[in-house]
Amino acid sequence: MISLHVNGKLHRVDASPDTPLLWVLRDNLKLTGTKFGCGEGLCGACTVLVDDAPQRSCSISVSEVQDKRITTIEGIPAGHPVKKSWIAQEVSQCGYCQPGQVVSAVALLKQHPKPTEVQIDQAMAGNICRCGSYQRIRKAIHAAAGKGSKGGAS
Amino acid sequence: MSEEQQLSRRDFLKSGAALGGGLVIACHVPLLGPAWGAERASFAPNAFLRVASDGTTTVIVGKSEMGQGVYTALPMLVAEELACDWRKVRVEAAPVAPAYNHTTFGLMVTGGSSSVWSEWERLSTAGATAREMLVLAAAQSWQVQPGSCRAENGAVLGPAGQRLRYGELAARAAHLPTPPKVALKDPKDYTILGKPVHRIDSPAKIAGSALFGIDVQVPGMLTAVIARPPVFGATLKSMDATRSRQLPGVRQVVAVPAGVAVVADGFWAAKRGRDLLETVWDEGAGSGLSTPGMRQEYARLAATPGLVARSEGAADAALSAAAKLLQAEYEVPYLSHSPMETLNCFVDLKPDRCLIRTGSQFQTVDRGAAARAAGLKPEQVTLETTLLGGGFGRRANPASDFVIEAVQVAKAVQHPVKVVWTREDDIKGGYYRPMWYDRISAGLNDGKLTSWKHTIVGQSIMTGTSFESALVKNGIDDTSVEGAADLPYPVPNLQVELHSTKNVVPTLWWRSVGHSHTAFVVESFLDEVAHALGKDPYRYRQELLAGHPRHLGVLNEAARLAGWGAPLPAGHALGIAVHESFKSFVAQVAEVSLDRSGTLLVHRVCCAVDCGRIVNPDTIAAQMESGIAFGLSAALYGAITLKNGRVEQSNFDSYPVLRLDAMPKVEVSIIKSAEKPGGVGETGVPPIAPAVANALFAAVGARVRTLPMTRERIAAAREKV
Numbered sequence: 001m002i003s004l005h006v007n008g009k010l011h012r013v014d015a016s017p018d019t020p021l022l023w024v025l026r027d028n029l030k031l032t033g034t035k036f037g038c039g040e041g042l043c044g045a046c047t048v049l050v051d052d053a054p055q056r057s058c059s060i061s062v063s064e065v066q067d068k069r070i071t072t073i074e075g076i077p078a079g080h081p082v083k084k085s086w087i088a089q090e091v092s093q094c095g096y097c098q099p100g101q102v103v104s105a106v107a108l109l110k111q112h113p114k115p116t117e118v119q120i121d122q123a124m125a126g127n128i129c130r131c132g133s134y135q136r137i138r139k140a141i142h143a144a145a146g147k148g149s150k151g152g153a154s
Numbered sequence: 155m156s157e158e159q160q161l162s163r164r165d166f167l168k169s170g171a172a173l174g175g176g177l178v179i180a181c182h183v184p185l186l187g188p189a190w191g192a193e194r195a196s197f198a199p200n201a202f203l204r205v206a207s208d209g210t211t212t213v214i215v216g217k218s219e220m221g222q223g224v225y226t227a228l229p230m231l232v233a234e235e236l237a238c239d240w241r242k243v244r245v246e247a248a249p250v251a252p253a254y255n256h257t258t259f260g261l262m263v264t265g266g267s268s269s270v271w272s273e274w275e276r277l278s279t280a281g282a283t284a285r286e287m288l289v290l291a292a293a294q295s296w297q298v299q300p301g302s303c304r305a306e307n308g309a310v311l312g313p314a315g316q317r318l319r320y321g322e323l324a325a326r327a328a329h330l331p332t333p334p335k336v337a338l339k340d341p342k343d344y345t346i347l348g349k350p351v352h353r354i355d356s357p358a359k360i361a362g363s364a365l366f367g368i369d370v371q372v373p374g375m376l377t378a379v380i381a382r383p384p385v386f387g388a389t390l391k392s393m394d395a396t397r398s399r400q401l402p403g404v405r406q407v408v409a410v411p412a413g414v415a416v417v418a419d420g421f422w423a424a425k426r427g428r429d430l431l432e433t434v435w436d437e438g439a440g441s442g443l444s445t446p447g448m449r450q451e452y453a454r455l456a457a458t459p460g461l462v463a464r465s466e467g468a469a470d471a472a473l474s475a476a477a478k479l480l481q482a483e484y485e486v487p488y489l490s491h492s493p494m495e496t497l498n499c500f501v502d503l504k505p506d507r508c509l510i511r512t513g514s515q516f517q518t519v520d521r522g523a524a525a526r527a528a529g530l531k532p533e534q535v536t537l538e539t540t541l542l543g544g545g546f547g548r549r550a551n552p553a554s555d556f557v558i559e560a561v562q563v564a565k566a567v568q569h570p571v572k573v574v575w576t577r578e579d580d581i582k583g584g585y586y587r588p589m590w591y592d593r594i595s596a597g598l599n600d601g602k603l604t605s606w607k608h609t610i611v612g613q614s615i616m617t618g619t620s621f622e623s624a625l626v627k628n629g630i631d632d633t634s635v636e637g638a639a640d641l642p643y644p645v646p647n648l649q650v651e652l653h654s655t656k657n658v659v660p661t662l663w664w665r666s667v668g669h670s671h672t673a674f675v676v677e678s679f680l681d682e683v684a685h686a687l688g689k690d691p692y693r694y695r696q697e698l699l700a701g702h703p704r705h706l707g708v709l710n711e712a713a714r715l716a717g718w719g720a721p722l723p724a725g726h727a728l729g730i731a732v733h734e735s736f737k738s739f740v741a742q743v744a745e746v747s748l749d750r751s752g753t754l755l756v757h758r759v760c761c762a763v764d765c766g767r768i769v770n771p772d773t774i775a776a777q778m779e780s781g782i783a784f785g786l787s788a789a790l791y792g793a794i795t796l797k798n799g800r801v802e803q804s805n806f807d808s809y810p811v812l813r814l815d816a817m818p819k820v821e822v823s824i825i826k827s828a829e830k831p832g833g834v835g836e837t838g839v840p841p842i843a844p845a846v847a848n849a850l851f852a853a854v855g856a857r858v859r860t861l862p863m864t865r866e867r868i869a870a871a872r873e874k875v
Contacts (some may be wrong), residue, residue, distance in 0.1 A: 016403075016422075027419075027421060032371065039425075042806040096544060124814045
């Protein structure tokens with residue numbers, strides 16, 4: 001049995017220690033907001049916070065995070081500025097990647113409350129969106145940070 | 155609705171409630187037909203909506219939500235005519251039933267960028283019918299003429315200031331006969347359509363509670379991952395599953411037509427079990443396929459006469475007589491759809507029935523295929539449509555591959571099971587946008603384009619499917635030549651020919667289908683013609699499109715937005731393209747430059763769209779941004795290639811897609827139009843590749859005619875200049 005602190009709760013799960021955190025969250029804890037996209041840490045759909053740092057839960061084993069605080073999309077309050085901004089800026093299309101995007105943005109704003117375009121590029125380029133919501137993601141991050149939007153690759 | 159359908163619908167609603175949390179809204183009252191008489195507590199005048207006694211209006215949507223916004227746009231059509239309170243509108247996925255068949259295509263399908271145009275009248279009428287019945291119910295209760303009452307924001311107002319909310323009227327309205335004919339609103343009275351409305355599905359998606367197929371969880375359910383053949387068409391010779399079976403959590407290893415399914419308690423055990431499997435395959439003829447060899451064969455065919463898709467004047471003779479001849483070869487590769495949610499399908503198979511939960515774009519076909527695989531009748535199969543984590547055409551497969559294999563696994567293991575594809579399975583799994591090779595020539599005389607010959611070589615998507623007879627005419631698959639055979643530019647001598655090649659690589663429609671390739675070829679080559687004539691590419695199109703006002707409208711608007719002709723930063727240049735597809739017109743101007751390493755940067759895209767009458771302008775803008783991003787992934791990075799029959803790409807490292815740091819700034823302008831509605835889901839894709847290629851030419855004088863426009867290809871094209 002492995003002990004996990006997820007969204008402020010202690011869980012005891014029966015999983016092999018090398019199981020990626022992603023599959024323990026999804027299959028054991030039924031927290032399906034964290035998504036599977038690539039299994040190789042290439043797309044960011046599975047991003048969660050581990051002690052406030054964004055991590056690809058598909059590429060980190062559950063035994064590595066036993067003593068850490070894990071926050072998934074479900075653990076970020078509905079009133080969080082990032083979640084509100086995502087809805088206000090109408091970011092989602094298919095929505096599948098958005099939990100990962102939101103978690104990455106939450107981590108970014110925690111580290112850089114007023115991020116520059118380059119900081120946004122660096123923090124968010126690891127999260128793929130096939131619907132192409134990137135322009136709105138950028139805008140939503142600026143709005144959540146209380147700034148206007150510029151946008152565009154330059 | 156027949157009794158049988160009513161029953162299956164009730165089952166659906168019950169299980170819908172069990173899904174919980176997601177967008178499928180639990181229903182407390184079954185959808186009631188007239189037979190239910192006095193029991194009814196809500197008003198359900200037709201298959202598309204019901205009004206509950208608390209005023210909640212549920213719109214039952216027969217189209218799949220895959221990001222394009224149908225769960226908002228289609229309810230808007232209903233709500234406009236129903237005059238209900240938009241804040242009380244809920245959405246529910248429709249069951250598979252004839253009532254939800256596509257009004258033109260005749261089966262349940264979401265595709266062809268057709269949801270708004272095909273549903274406009276049907277859903278408007280559904281809403282108007284309900285409104286009239288609610289008005290009549292109010293008039294009867296007040297004993298006044300219905301004509302003296304009006305409906306507004308979820309209530310009926312009477313002549314003496316009376317007011318009854320829809321919820322209060324639902325029970326009475328449910329007893330009224332359906333009016334045979336209803337009047338629809340004058341567009342000038344619209345209060346919802348044409349204005350930006352927030353998406354109904356966003357909050358659940360941001361909360362993480364929205365239910366996609368991959369999220370389906372049922373107590374005791376198993377998860378399967380399939381070892382698939384390394385080569386298309388290969389068959390299993392032998393396997394050794396000893397090590398897989400020893401793995402904790404692995405329950406069964408079974409051979410199925412799709413490969414070998416490792417079935418386990420959860421995904422991770424199934425995936426690890428698959429990795430430990432030893433398989434030997436009979437590879438068949440497919441192992442002889444390699445991209446360079448295929449290219450050679452396509453190039454050879456392109457120089458020979460094909461089937462004629464369009465012919466005007468005498469193109470061959472005019473080309474030989476032309477004062478100046480331009481000739482070029484264009485190439486585009488196979489492409490994977492790669493939706494963020496990999497393919498998956500949940501199946502619970504019982505001796506006399508089957509429940510399927512998946513993100514399907516093609517419910518009637520998938521249900522029929524599942525029934526055949528299960529040995530059941532279609533009506534014994536319940537298919538529940540979840541949200542789709544992207545579709546792009548991949549989830550509307552005439553072959554129903556991901557549904558059939560899941561039924562076969564369920565049949566083999568006799569247990570509810572969800573088959574999940576890994577990203578590698580998805581990228582290597584076929585059903586690609588075809589690889590195309592185009593040879594194109596233009597004859598110029600006295601400063602004019604007088605002849606044009608375009609020969610297209612590639613696989614037919616529709617041949618071999620059940621849609622062949624409807625969509626392939628005289629050997630010409632319309633999806634192979636769309637966007638080329640209907641060239642809008644006036645050329646007196648015009649010939650478009652097609653060679654449909656055959657091989658084992660499965661192909662499928664990919665967002666914008668044939669247009670994804672023809673627009674690149676036609677709009678790039680027209681740019682070559684403009685430059686050869688010494689004309690400005692925008693002004694030249696303007697001149698040629700004088701007889702095409704909607705093309706011209708978007709062309710001028712995109713050029714205006716971009717400030718065509720105004721000075722740009724050093725090294726930057728603009729390119730333009732315009733294309734009609736799916737009953738809409740889109741023009742895009744791309745601003746590009748090369749960085750110091752020679753990599754193409756796309757800084758800005760100005761996009762004008764004329765899609766006729768509009769529903770939700772913000773969704774239209776979002777779909778243009780989306781089409782541009784999707785098209786840029788293909789224009790800059792995307793290629794599926796084969797070596798000895800094996801797909802060389804496997805995940806987002808070898809099959810890169812656009813990321814946030816490469817996303818251009820996109821500006822969208824929607825042309826105000828009273829024309830019939832057109833599509834927006836796909837129409838943003840076709841113009842972007844040629845707009846970027848044309849901008850690249852304007853920037854550095856090198857023409858890249860093969861996608862993707864990698865640094866190496868650009869460098870090679872520059873060396874030729």
